[in-house]
Amino acid sequence: MVAYDCDVLVIGGGIVGLSTAYAITRAAPGTQVVVLEKERGPAFHQTGRNSGVIHSGIYYRPGSYKARFAVQGAAEMVKFCAEYGIAHEVTGKLIVATEHTELPRLHALVQRGRRNGIPVRELGPRQIAEFEPRVRGLAAIHVGTTGVVDFGTVAGRLAELAEDAGASVRYGAEVRRIGRRGPVVAVRTADGTVLRARALVNCAGLHSDRVARLAGVDPGIRIIPFRGEFYELVPGRTHLVRGLVYPVPDPAFPFLGVHLTRGIDGQVHIGPNAVPALAREGYHRRTIRPADLATTLGYPGSWRLARHHWRYGLGEFHRSLSKRAFTAAVRRLLPEVTPEDLIPAPSGVRAQAVLPDGTLADDFHFARSPRMVHVLNAPSPAATASLPIGREVARRVLAELH
Template identity: 45%
Template structure:
């Protein structure tokens, strides 16, 4: 059961990382361990399927550099592997005068990140793209697209197997012991030896990281559930492609928006509410131990104190369809409560440090035996091949 590299996590980042390693060093023995029975079961399989352009992220950050490189790598991969995708473009709109400066800041950031064809547009021009949107000003982002990331992940897995990598499902990791030359990875079913562990555990990445560290790590994953509604088919005409608000610059979420889906239909959302368990996709999904760990984390307590008003608003929208509709009506006044059918939900693994910082950038921490990807929320799916390349380069220095 000896391996060169074990990747923990069969989401899109774990699969892309293993794939990039095997592409460069096919002779290495690579094993992916996934606790579920299939790939992309959590963050990857429950997101809105947007191919992000790299608009929002601080220039020079890991998010900005990996999103823009990953965007091009993803498009090339989809074309080569004949995976359906569409470059739709999107509008980002300011719905009141106070948002104009924020929209302008976003435009400047997009230019700094090298987005081509980005342009500010008038309220009337917004209507040429999205006739039912009301705004004071907007921005056209031509690069944005849509894809089904579950399909992308399944293709990564297929290619991995063709390169001789192993994917073992139903293998929840319960312990990691670092040795002098080999580490031992223990699952509920087996024990493995490996030269290097790469932790892509998503919602449990902090727990997996802690298994191999003597001292407590400084971050904890706080799960935020994003709930969606679907728009009734007879009202699909209200949305042509993708419509986004100007995001709150203090909060690492993009606000409720409209997204045309690759697999059909239109989604409206998500909100962002604290999930009461890490894989809590329904309002009443509760894990008392995990909720206690969240509520007693000093960093979360500081976040809650700072953003309690925003948090209460998000929670209210979660339980009130009328309030959710009102938020959507800021973008499209014609949308009615009766037009919305309850959709699914995703849970975002948001790392929060002890000081109360919601990590805005990807976070990758390494030592000689383990590489931990501790924060990889959106745009990680768009960026997956680039993150995989980044992590594979870190890994292959050891071989």
């Protein structure tokens, strides 16, 4: 008879992994769950390094995982925070067109938002000023269900709730090997510990494709890291922005453009600028990890992506290297801003899944293998949607158990 250490191993202590553990304990009480996180605490990477926006779901293709989970997740996130006393605010946001060529795209967003069941209000220049007196634009839409929160705090609370229900969250436990023999999934961590489980969930974020390959699965995608570079308004200029202000995004790219975000702490974050990172955890320009860089450069999809979008990429690099160019992008929305108003803020890294043909994966992507579930693409709005995503992954892994 096999001696199992637990029923389900979850790899990754970000908000999706912890939400999955929480969901399993609620859906199947008594199921033994162990979460393995290589860092010394939860939410060290994507979860804890973003602008903290509770997204409404307006951008996403109707019927997609992103659209369904974001709309549902935003409402659930607000309810969760209220129930557990986590600071949050439903601020609403403006999406502002500053050029005539953006007006058709803005109108398309109105239609998409309404198809996704999101309350959307169309605004003219005078109405923009009622919400954001210092912002200038030709037209805008107001999305009332958008908010702000510290997702790191949410992740910490999910870890506590999962542990209260009997799960074990182990930090400093980097997974080095994964094997499966019959009904047993075995994992070895960096310190030599071996754990045997009946099923495994891969929520490793920036390393999800690597973990899949450790498990003997071809993920069919490669994670290409993009560094998101932020600035903050200096303390004496935070009055320039009341809430959340976004440009009209280009639908050809998964990035939303440089936007203005007053966080739950009252600081105004501006960004991100998106450039390829030279390491999967490359939060600084000088951070280079040869193995990560070789993986990116050796992947045909990276070169095809660069060939398809080199003009867009040059603009991002220019704004990365030139504070004045970055400021010029901000001034499209907020004309009063000067380079002296901006101070560097911590960067984040987005785990972007890229297909071999250079296509950017547009939706959350799940894969399965016997007794395993892999979450292979979960960028923004994954934090917003973490509660319904966790339930979906829990449903899938519990089906593997039975």
